[in-house]
Amino acid sequence: MSNQEDLFKNLISHSKEYGFIFQSSEIYDGLSAVYDYGQNGVLLKNNIRNYWWQSMVQLNENIVGIDAAIFMHPTTWKASGHVDAFSDPLIDNKDSKKRYRADVLIEEHVAKIEAKIDKEVEKAAKRFEGFDEKMFRSTNARVLEYQNKIDEINERFKKALNENDLTEVRQIIIDCDIVCAVSGSKNWTDVRQFNLMFSTQLGSVAGDSDTIYLRPETAQGIFVNFLNVQKTGRMKIPFGIAQTGKAFRNEIVARQFIFRMREFEQMEMQFFIRPGTQKEWYENWKQIRLKWHNALGIDANKKRFHDHIKLAHYADAACDIEFEFPFGFKELEGIHSRTDFDLRNHEQFSGKKQQYFDPELNQSYTPYVIETSIGLDRMFLAIMASSLKEEKLEDGSERVVLSLPAALAPIKVAVFPLMGKDGMPEKAMEIMNILKFDYNCWYEEKDNIGKRYRRQDAIGTPYCITVDQQSLEDNTVTIRDRDTMKQDRVSIDKIPSIIEEKVSMKSLLKKLG
Ligand code: ATP
Numbered sequence: 001m002s003n004q005e006d007l008f009k010n011l012i013s014h015s016k017e018y019g020f021i022f023q024s025s026e027i028y029d030g031l032s033a034v035y036d037y038g039q040n041g042v043l044l045k046n047n048i049r050n051y052w053w054q055s056m057v058q059l060n061e062n063i064v065g066i067d068a069a070i071f072m073h074p075t076t077w078k079a080s081g082h083v084d085a086f087s088d089p090l091i092d093n094k095d096s097k098k099r100y101r102a103d104v105l106i107e108e109h110v111a112k113i114e115a116k117i118d119k120e121v122e123k124a125a126k127r128f129e130g131f132d133e134k135m136f137r138s139t140n141a142r143v144l145e146y147q148n149k150i151d152e153i154n155e156r157f158k159k160a161l162n163e164n165d166l167t168e169v170r171q172i173i174i175d176c177d178i179v180c181a182v183s184g185s186k187n188w189t190d191v192r193q194f195n196l197m198f199s200t201q202l203g204s205v206a207g208d209s210d211t212i213y214l215r216p217e218t219a220q221g222i223f224v225n226f227l228n229v230q231k232t233g234r235m236k237i238p239f240g241i242a243q244t245g246k247a248f249r250n251e252i253v254a255r256q257f258i259f260r261m262r263e264f265e266q267m268e269m270q271f272f273i274r275p276g277t278q279k280e281w282y283e284n285w286k287q288i289r290l291k292w293h294n295a296l297g298i299d300a301n302k303k304r305f306h307d308h309i310k311l312a313h314y315a316d317a318a319c320d321i322e323f324e325f326p327f328g329f330k331e332l333e334g335i336h337s338r339t340d341f342d343l344r345n346h347e348q349f350s351g352k353k354q355q356y357f358d359p360e361l362n363q364s365y366t367p368y369v370i371e372t373s374i375g376l377d378r379m380f381l382a383i384m385a386s387s388l389k390e391e392k393l394e395d396g397s398e399r400v401v402l403s404l405p406a407a408l409a410p411i412k413v414a415v416f417p418l419m420g421k422d423g424m425p426e427k428a429m430e431i432m433n434i435l436k437f438d439y440n441c442w443y444e445e446k447d448n449i450g451k452r453y454r455r456q457d458a459i460g461t462p463y464c465i466t467v468d469q470q471s472l473e474d475n476t477v478t479i480r481d482r483d484t485m486k487q488d489r490v491s492i493d494k495i496p497s498i499i500e501e502k503v504s505m506k507s508l509l510k511k512l513g
Helices: 005-015 042-059 075-079 102-127 133-139 142-164 166-175 221-222 226-232 278-294 341-350 377-387 424-435 449-459 471-476 492-503 505-512
Strands: 021-025 035-039 062-064 086-091 099-101 194-195 200-203 212-213 241-247 262-275 303-307 315-325 328-339 356-358 363-365 368-375 387-391 399-404 411-418 441-443 463-467 476-481 487-491
Touching: 005 377, 035 042, 042 062, 042 241, 042 262, 042 505, 075 341, 086 102, 086 166, 099 102, 102 142, 102 166, 133 142, 133 212, 133 341, 142 166, 142 221, 142 487, 194 262, 194 341, 221 341, 226 241, 226 262, 241 341, 262 278, 262 303, 262 377, 278 328, 278 368, 303 505, 315 377, 328 341, 328 377, 341 377, 368 377, 377 387, 377 411, 399 449, 411 424, 411 449, 424 441, 424 463, 424 492, 449 463, 463 492, 471 476, 476 492, 487 492, 492 505
Parallel strands: 062 241, 411 441, 411 463
Antiparallel strands: 021 035, 086 099, 086 194, 200 212, 241 262, 262 368, 303 315, 315 328, 328 368, 356 363, 387 399, 463 476, 476 487
């Protein structure tokens, strides 16, 4: 098993053991791709959301927030294109009854051939001194044969997708001899498009006209409220509307813990601009969002931009900020130049004008939109993955530490009386009573102090304060730093300012300027 796989397994068990994430309805054996956040998880999640919200709504005078409902008029999803185009191609194996995403089966098959090429290259590199990889790849007969196969499959697959030719997609699976991982057979059904939206019934009468959807993205709640906000807030273009909230997608291949969930949370901001200025704003928002990520101090090499080659139906430019998860670089956030697609379609479907009168130009137009869209749960996973560490200490022992960005840590300060007697608990409670109005604090008497420190390390608490005998005499305590494990003796009245500098949201937001 690779290191990365180990890391990921550890992360999942650590998340459970320390009250961050539980499988939903675990006592009934769980519900696939649905998760619950525990007592520490909810605090971390709230902090990530607050960091995003405050960076958008509080720091920008031209961005305001809303909180739209999850249910929306069904025509919303006609206008947005989700009813017709938000789907995955599915195929079932008739013997095992297992269901697959047809595109994933083909992509995995191609990846296997690529792996064969890599193996040939690796073998040759070991055999020849001064090995020229480029030359080898372009001349070796076996490699060329594999490469031709890949090109041919990709070409056919791209064409089939563009022409929405699902019979051809099935034929590719058959021609590639792709078998079901469970039954080992090639007994495949036809390929069907499967819409990812969950539907339900409004009211008590079942029927087509009453079908409504659980929103698959939060963005449409912003678009349909564009004029409400613009008019009541007297907003002038350029301006943005931000929203965080639940979204639902009936994901077929739901794996990788909270990376791909059926119920998840998005943090989206739509920035309304003059047509023609989208290139400039798109670049601008790419940089602003990268700065937001970098301010957290997570290794910059773990993030990269990835431009979309195939653009969604609504976009004229799009990229992802990818993060190196334990299972590889994957999308964390999308930044999309959505043109006037959404507002124009809502205007057409609703019959209500969705235009803005620009007093400077003395003219009305449908604004263009730059969207930034990030999954809160994915951000949570990225932060956990880059924070969880096993450290070897100088005395040969080991510790598990979650080096979360301090401002996001669930508990900011733990306060411990060294012993549960002699007035130490009372003194510790005095400190709790000073700090608890600003921060989530934790009080604990049980176990020896070393164990108490380790437990706080494991949930990422930046500071531990210990009240000892001396505290009762001179009003000083020791304060221990999670990362350096250094303990300093400080006077109790200095504690709030020491803590604030490192753990307050303000200190993090200030890095954004
Ligand atoms: P993917 O390609 O991974 O399916 P997407 O391109 O469909 O993602 P968007 O529609 O751009 O994703 O959604 C914006 C953001 O919402 C993503 O960057 C991701 O962080 C988050 N997101 C999307 N789907 C899920 C999901 N099933 N579970 C958790 N987060 C998700």
